Amino acid sequence: MTAQTSTEIKKPILHVSCVPRKDTTLLKISFSQDEVGILYRVTSVLYNHGWDILEAVAETSNDGHVQDLFVIRSWTGGEMTESLLSQIRKDLYSLFYESLSVEAYLHSYSKDFILSRKVGDPEASLKLYNPISSDFTVMDLRMKDTPGILFQITEALYQLGIDIISFTANSHDGKIRDSFLLRTSVSGDKLDEKTLFPLLRSKLETFL
Known part of the structure; x- marks a missing residue:
């Protein structure tokens, strides 16, 4: 040996x-x-x-x-x-x-x-913003509760080189509100509002 x-x-x-x-x-x-x-x-x-x-x-x-x-x-x-x-x-x-x-x-x-798979929820709502007091980007997603939707979201984030620091889900009357804290996997910075925000929104909207 x-x-x-x-x-x-x-x-x-x-x-x-x-x-x-x-x-x-x-x-x-x-x-x-x-x-x-x-x-x-x-x-x-x-x-x-x-x-x-x-x-x-x-x-x-x-x-x-x-x-x-x-x-x-x-x-x-x-x-x-x-x-x-x-x-x-x-x-x-x-x-x-x-x-x-x-x-x-x-x-x-x-x-x-x-x-x-395309979920097809016309009432889905996606919000992205960079709080001044935080080192992370916040993403809030409201849509109908669908098994496997979190996997589809994590796949999109992974493909764009985005890390999920934390995630919480709240469900009520068949609807969910998912909240994420995000940052880039390479630099650890917030997501750039002019480049990554549009890319992420476009990626998620392909299946929401």
């Missing part, structure tokens, strides 16, 4: 656990280093297994360790079993470590139609 050379790259450590609650489940996903597109991949897996994300918060320590916290709920009122958690862990491992693309993952379950 040879010693590991300095040129070898260690895979970031992935840890997945959950805490059952009364009507929801707290899902914890930890990485030993930050990774682009974490929420994009997580939403694809949870969508595939029939779970809504009601809230998500990303926490990054000074040494680059990332812990994402998700408040999730089954579409059918089911529980997060150890078997299901193990499958979610396995799916995430394939997406992060085995070069499996989200497109190929969804295709393997015959759910890749969502990649081009």
